[in-house]
Amino acid sequence: MTFAAELSRGLKALFPWVFVWTVLPLIPFILLEQVRPAGDRPRWRDYALNILISLSTSVLMWPVGVAAGFVSRALRGHLPWKPLAFSFARIGHVPWLGRVLEPLAMVLVPLFLHDLWFYWAHRLEHKVPFLWELHKLHHSDERMNCSTFGRNQFGQEIWTAFFSMFTLGLLVDLDLREAGRAAYLSNAFFMGWTMFCHSAIRVRLPWLDAVLVTPQVHRLHHSADPAHHDTNFADVLPIFDILFGSYRRPGPAEFPATGLPDVPAPRSLWAAQVPPLAASTISLRAWARRRSSIVQTDDRG
Numbered sequence: 001m002t003f004a005a006e007l008s009r010g011l012k013a014l015f016p017w018v019f020v021w022t023v024l025p026l027i028p029f030i031l032l033e034q035v036r037p038a039g040d041r042p043r044w045r046d047y048a049l050n051i052l053i054s055l056s057t058s059v060l061m062w063p064v065g066v067a068a069g070f071v072s073r074a075l076r077g078h079l080p081w082k083p084l085a086f087s088f089a090r091i092g093h094v095p096w097l098g099r100v101l102e103p104l105a106m107v108l109v110p111l112f113l114h115d116l117w118f119y120w121a122h123r124l125e126h127k128v129p130f131l132w133e134l135h136k137l138h139h140s141d142e143r144m145n146c147s148t149f150g151r152n153q154f155g156q157e158i159w160t161a162f163f164s165m166f167t168l169g170l171l172v173d174l175d176l177r178e179a180g181r182a183a184y185l186s187n188a189f190f191m192g193w194t195m196f197c198h199s200a201i202r203v204r205l206p207w208l209d210a211v212l213v214t215p216q217v218h219r220l221h222h223s224a225d226p227a228h229h230d231t232n233f234a235d236v237l238p239i240f241d242i243l244f245g246s247y248r249r250p251g252p253a254e255f256p257a258t259g260l261p262d263v264p265a266p267r268s269l270w271a272a273q274v275p276p277l278a279a280s281t282i283s284l285r286a287w288a289r290r291r292s293s294i295v296q297t298d299d300r301g
């Protein structure tokens with residue numbers, strides 16, 4: 001199938017499900033946040049802008065995924081290594097537990113690969129100024145809530161979505177039907193879990209904090225308090241924070257305020273999506289100018 005044909009088929013298939021998947025699962029979390037908020041109770045306008053941002057970025061993700069798939073497929077025949085052949089069906093043949101282990105592997109294997117890549121991408125977003133200009137939108141929510149999960153500038157989403165899919169396509173030569181099912185199952189789990197992690201519900205799960213990212217663990221990542229900055233980068237699996245030294249376990253009463261005190265939160269879809277792109281480009285150009293002046297000084301020296 002050509003790139004254009006796949007793109008038009010995919011975009012048609014996206015409607016109206018993109019609304020159903022992005023909005024309906026939020027309802028139970030919104031109800032809980034209103035009943036038992038972790039801090040300031042989120043207002044309806046806090047939800048509305050995040051939902052608009054999620055919808056606009058979700059629609060853009062499909063062309064990004066298709067592009068990543070086509071580029072990795074085109075490169076696969078020219079790689080110096082042979083992509084691994086891997087079948088989830090083999091796990092399904094394990095006696096007794098196969099029926100449970102197969103879907104579990106379909107959730108966990110893509111999730112592990114996603115988080116391994118996402119952890120470092122996320123650390124870079126906090127470290128490199130032109131990437132931070134894009135990621136700032138996610139952190140600017142002063143009343144973090146279940147809809148904050150989708151509050152991402154589309155430039156940042158393109159960056160992370162393209163490279164995670166592209167990397168997977170270079171490493172593993174999966175059966176396409178299994179790949180689709182695994183992507184669907186792991187994404188269904190991921191969407192529900194990340195909505196929960198961003199929710200402003202005052203809930204403590206200390207027995208789970210080091211196994212799966214909980215609302216309190218991710219709240220520290222969004223904290224307005226500089227003492228919590230640059231901690232808990234993982235999306236779902238804290239093992240990467242534990243291994244690479246950025247894990248911070250929340251204390252019993254730690255439900256800090258969220259947001260960026262020096263950065264006013266944007267109030268419209270335009271302000272959320274367009275100015276960060278311009279600020280990121282300016283920051284990238286400034287970095288390139290600095291690099292070229294360092295190189296010229298070195299040459300003269």
Ligand SMILES: [Zn+2]
Pocket residue numbers: 122126135138139221
């Ligand atoms: Zn972050």
Ligand SMILES: [Zn+2]
Pocket residue numbers: 138148149198218222
């Ligand atoms: Zn977040």
